[in-house]
Amino acid sequence: MNTLEKAFQKLPLFEGIPEEIFPVLLSDAVEMTFKAKDIIIGEGEYPSGLYILLSGTAKLYKSSPEGKEQTLFVLGDGEPFCLCSTFRKKPFPVTAAALTPCRVISISKQNFFAAAEKDTAFLFSMLQKVSERLRDAMELAGTLSLQEVPQRIATFIAKLEPTEGKKHQKVYLPMSHKELAKVIGSTPEALSRTLKKMSEKGMISIEGRSVHIVNRELLEQCAETGL
């Protein structure tokens, strides 16, 4: 097994996939690297196949003609994208951009379908990912249309994994405040005001991107009903 095949085998996305699938999938894989802010694929382009973000953080977003951006998904290590364009001959519906330096592997459609035909576990894993994305998209639609900004921020923070053990309730924002505003469908100014109010109410204390959840019950209450 070569290094790339070994790296793929360790990804949660490919858990339980038989070893012999990786050479099929990766025989013509292309590795690309991007700097933070680089466009990986622009809206309307035709990706060559399935992309896997091997390391780094990237976002999928839409922008309006006025330049307003809405982040649709934040992709982390091991996350695939271009799944829809792999299944359908349609242009890429969004833009993918790097938030940090990113290492991306592209898998040709031909190899993707060869692996899917060889192993149903692989195909099921891809289907599972597509359905997860659909669920996330529905959740985002509900959040943006039904929740106020404080609820969206509290929900986002409450879902982050604690970085210093569950007891300490320290979490780290995975992106800048400016990028976070695009995820929650707000402006950086409204985000700062809300974070300040949440601190004053004793829910959190915040320093840069480091957030201490002072009172999780209050934070979860805010996620439900707002400030």
Ligand SMILES: Nc1ncnc2c1ncn2[C@@H]1O[C@@H]2COP(=O)(O)O[C@H]2[C@H]1O
């Ligand atoms: N018309 C659309 N508008 C916004 N997002 C879309 C649209 N179609 C698909 N997507 C999402 O954009 C994602 C781009 O990467 P994927 O093809 O993996 O999955 C796609 C969907 O989750």
